[in-house]
Amino acid sequence: MSKSNKEVPKLKLNQGWNYAPAPESASHVKLKDKYDLFIGGQFVKPTSGKYFDTINPANEEKIAKVAEANTADVDKAVKAARTAYDKVWKKMPPKERGKYIYRIARLIQERAREFAVIESMDGGKPIKEARDVDVPLVANHFFYYAGWADKLQYAFPNRIPQPLGVAGQIIPWNFPLLMAAWKIAPALACGNTVVLKPAETTPLTALKLAELIQESGLPEGVVNIITGFGETGAAIVNHPGIDKIAFTGSTDVGKIIQKAVAGTNKKVTLELGGKAANIIFDDAPIDQAVEGIINGIYFNQGHVCCAGSRLFVQESVYEEVIQKLKDRIETLIVGDPMDKNTDIGAINSRQQLDNINKYLKIGADEGAEMYQSSCNLPGKGFFCKPTIFTNVAQSSRIAQEEIFGPVLTVQTFRTDDEVIEKANNTPFGLSAGVWTDKGSKIFNLTTKMRAGVVWANTYNKFDPTAPFGGYKESGFGREGGLHGLSAYLKV
Amino acid sequence: MRATISVALLLGKIVTLMFISNDMNVMSSNTLPDFRISPRIDQVGIEERAKKFTTRSIKKETKVEGLKMVLNMIDLTTLEGKDSEGKVKQMCYKARHLHDAYPGLPTVAAVCVYPSMVKLAKQSVGDSGVKVASVSTAFPSGQAPMSVKIDDTRFAVESGADEIDMVISRGKFLAGEYNFVFDEIAAIKEACGEARLKVILETGELVTYDKVRRASDIAMYAGADFIKTSTGKIQPAATMPVTLVMLEAIKDFYYKTGKMIGMKPAGGISKSKLALHYLVMLNETLGADWMNNQWFRFGASSLANDVLMQLVKERSGVYQSADYFSVD
Numbered sequence: 159m160s161k162s163n164k165e166v167p168k169l170k171l172n173q174g175w176n177y178a179p180a181p182e183s184a185s186h187v188k189l190k191d192k193y194d195l196f197i198g199g200q201f202v203k204p205t206s207g208k209y210f211d212t213i214n215p216a217n218e219e220k221i222a223k224v225a226e227a228n229t230a231d232v233d234k235a236v237k238a239a240r241t242a243y244d245k246v247w248k249k250m251p252p253k254e255r256g257k258y259i260y261r262i263a264r265l266i267q268e269r270a271r272e273f274a275v276i277e278s279m280d281g282g283k284p285i286k287e288a289r290d291v292d293v294p295l296v297a298n299h300f301f302y303y304a305g306w307a308d309k310l311q312y313a314f315p316n317r318i319p320q321p322l323g324v325a326g327q328i329i330p331w332n333f334p335l336l337m338a339a340w341k342i343a344p345a346l347a348c349g350n351t352v353v354l355k356p357a358e359t360t361p362l363t364a365l366k367l368a369e370l371i372q373e374s375g376l377p378e379g380v381v382n383i384i385t386g387f388g389e390t391g392a393a394i395v396n397h398p399g400i401d402k403i404a405f406t407g408s409t410d411v412g413k414i415i416q417k418a419v420a421g422t423n424k425k426v427t428l429e430l431g432g433k434a435a436n437i438i439f440d441d442a443p444i445d446q447a448v449e450g451i452i453n454g455i456y457f458n459q460g461h462v463c464c465a466g467s468r469l470f471v472q473e474s475v476y477e478e479v480i481q482k483l484k485d486r487i488e489t490l491i492v493g494d495p496m497d498k499n500t501d502i503g504a505i506n507s508r509q510q511l512d513n514i515n516k517y518l519k520i521g522a523d524e525g526a527e528m529y530q531s532s533c534n535l536p537g538k539g540f541f542c543k544p545t546i547f548t549n550v551a552q553s554s555r556i557a558q559e560e561i562f563g564p565v566l567t568v569q570t571f572r573t574d575d576e577v578i579e580k581a582n583n584t585p586f587g588l589s590a591g592v593w594t595d596k597g598s599k600i601f602n603l604t605t606k607m608r609a610g611v612v613w614a615n616t617y618n619k620f621d622p623t624a625p626f627g628g629y630k631e632s633g634f635g636r637e638g639g640l641h642g643l644s645a646y647l648k649v
Numbered sequence: 650m651r652a653t654i655s656v657a658l659l660l661g662k663i664v665t666l667m668f669i670s671n672d673m674n675v676m677s678s679n680t681l682p683d684f685r686i687s688p689r690i691d692q693v694g695i696e697e698r699a700k701k702f703t704t705r706s707i708k709k710e711t712k713v714e715g716l717k718m719v720l721n722m723i724d725l726t727t728l729e730g731k732d733s734e735g736k737v738k739q740m741c742y743k744a745r746h747l748h749d750a751y752p753g754l755p756t757v758a759a760v761c762v763y764p765s766m767v768k769l770a771k772q773s774v775g776d777s778g779v780k781v782a783s784v785s786t787a788f789p790s791g792q793a794p795m796s797v798k799i800d801d802t803r804f805a806v807e808s809g810a811d812e813i814d815m816v817i818s819r820g821k822f823l824a825g826e827y828n829f830v831f832d833e834i835a836a837i838k839e840a841c842g843e844a845r846l847k848v849i850l851e852t853g854e855l856v857t858y859d860k861v862r863r864a865s866d867i868a869m870y871a872g873a874d875f876i877k878t879s880t881g882k883i884q885p886a887a888t889m890p891v892t893l894v895m896l897e898a899i900k901d902f903y904y905k906t907g908k909m910i911g912m913k914p915a916g917g918i919s920k921s922k923l924a925l926h927y928l929v930m931l932n933e934t935l936g937a938d939w940m941n942n943q944w945f946r947f948g949a950s951s952l953a954n955d956v957l958m959q960l961v962k963e964r965s966g967v968y969q970s971a972d973y974f975s976v977d
Binding site: 167441481 | 688689690691693694695697698704705706707708709710711712714715718897900903904907928932933935936937938940
């Protein structure tokens with residue numbers, strides 16, 4: 159489809175055969191009204207006696223009360239982890255450690271459905287994604303690192319790898335259970351014990367994981383899971399008994415953490431924000447590239463640090479790509495995350511929705527053209543239509559700052575060098591996507607992209623064997639794969 | 650007209666320029682692409698996308714509506730050397746009376762037979778609205794001279810066929826003789842007269858998605874009213890990714906020309922669930938305008954009974970034995 163001013167005929171993609179609701183049943187899910195802190199293998203009440211509510215972002219209803227941990231609770235958790243490390247875990251033959259991790263993996267598989275439902279209820283992601291992506295990856299991650307537990311000396315030949323001690327781990331709300339797995343699995347496999355804090359808006363799957371870990375018979379104190387807000391996280395970061403901080407979250411908080419640990423012996427890995435370029439060349443398989451764009455930015459409502467939020471399209475196929483993209487977003491079903499047909503669920507919190515709406519306004523003020531699908535949003539809960547901004551400049555704030563929502567900015571380019579320069583012209587560097595039928599172009603781009611992960615002719619593919627991590631302000635350290643081991647070892 | 654197009658293909662862009670000076674109207678609506686550079690298809694991507702349609706959950710009234718639509722899109726088919734007049738008559742009766750124990754069911758879209766059975770089929774379906782489709786062009790191999798193929802087609806049309814299902818010359822296509830394939834389709838289209846032309850690509854013999862896409866483009870630009878995956882005689886027949894490649898080709902053709910082309914997956918679709926997956930794929934690729942038997946067909950012989958069984962189950966809550974549904 160070359161350039162023309164001719165009116166392009168319109169497809170009727172959101173009318174006709176509409177799908178009846180297909181809600182996933184939640185009757186099999188067991189949730190308590192109130193959750194305490196998981197310390198030393200037991201659920202204990204918070205010292206402060208304070209609890210906070212966690213709500214379902216799709217209907218704003220309260221799901222459960224969750225304990226708020228203060229400095230005293232953090233201290234208790236770190237001490238429990240230290241005791242378990244000294245007395246049990248570091249002395250245990252690695253093969254035995256591996257067995258425990260395998261057991262956790264198998265238990266997750268057995269309860270996959272329950273975890274998927276809770277993940278969807280608490281965080282707002284579509285049940286389809288929780289079921290088909292998050293939970294299977296969680297199990298795979300535990301399986302993968304269980305296998306490494308007794309093979310560490312092969313991972314680092316001619317070295318004697320040693321665990322670090324107690325790891326403090328702070329995880330975000332976009333992939334609550336998956337991030338817990340990314341943190342806990344390699345730490346345990348390497349012989350460390352952990353204190354993990356899930357995000358305040360999505361604590362439930364981590365607490366269910368605590369129940370599962372309790373049931374698995376893992377020695378007490380090896381995994382401690384405590385809930386709370388930023389202050390709880392700060393208490394973990396500042397606790398002198400912590401040997402290693404692993405953080406996934408915003409770049410702003412990452413910077414605070416790095417300042418806090420400066421001058422201490424704590425090792426740090428940070429996985430922070432992103433503003434990835436997704437680059438479509440004119441020789442790309444266009445229909446598949448459009449799928450890649452959709453998957454890149456609308457997966458998990460765009461709450462993905464490696465989301466392909468900056469689209470670069472070679473100018474000769476620009477009209478075709480935009481036309482197809484606009485038609486494609488008409489078919490995205492936005493609504494109840496628990497419906498098996500939902501493609502885009504609820505925005506995780508009111509705060510995040512406000513933030514996204516702020517950027518929609520900034521985009522409009524900057525003169526970009528906004529296009530949204532014609533779908534209707536539910537009356538309750540936090541929702542945002544899939545959005546495309548065209549006519550965006552490299553200096554636009556919407557193209558520079560991480561929005562963390564279903565918002566795509568589109569820019570065109572003419573030459574390879576131009577797009578490489580523009581794609582790298584960002585403080586972030588977590589991921590990138592390249593779409594072309596030409597192998598040599600892929601290799602040229604992948605060597606020049608300043609990004610930790612570069613996907614070629616696909617996007618948002620995750621595997622426990624593949625390392626993941628950032629350049630520049632997207633953080634440092636790698637999670638996943640063999641590289642993920644070195645973050646938890648002295649070698 | 651046909652000869653001019655053929656020359657244009659042979660000489661590529663140079664002759665396309667001649668079009669401008671000779672006939673501006675042809676140029677504006679009918680510029681032929683270079684089929685050697687038909688869009689490429691990424692195998693992993695297309696298969697992944699096709700698989701996603703199968704995760705749509707189709708329940709309750711959506712399912713009943715979908716199943717009735719499927720019935721109404723079926724080309725009830727018998728294409729065997731041993732076809733008898735009796736069998737064709739019975740099949741034509743079934744086409745109009747799918748399962749009279751369930752009132753309010755639609756008829757199928759068409760019956761599909763060999764040319765020698767067209768006359769009988771036409772009589773048998775009467776004025777029910779069920780169309781008669783005939784395979785032609787030395788179906789299924791297409792290994793015959795052009796004159797035979799044209800006679801074959803004319804015979805079917807003169808016997809009363811409403812639709813012609815032709816096969817392309819896969820040998821010529823694979824050898825890169827795209828002009829030959831293009832001209833052949835255009836010639837058969839001419840022989841069809843008023844009958845609608847379905848062009849069978851026999852995707853199982855084309856092997857790659859790139860080639861399926863290229864053959865789809867050639868067929869549409871040469872005058873096909875429908876493009877169709879398979880004869881049903883070669884494995885693999887219709888698959889979801891192959892059908893998706895063709896639906897996307899139809900979409901691109903529509904974007905460019907505003908002209909709608911129909912799609913007919915054929916062979917290997919015998920279960921309702923799979924048929925519903927195809928409908929989901931159609932619904933989300935081409936949309937509401939294509940969701941009827943004017944623009945979408947299932948070439949199938951055993952699908953109808955499985956759909957009937959599901960419909961009865963949706964109404965009564967229990968499955969009946971296969972013996973309650975007529976086998977023709």
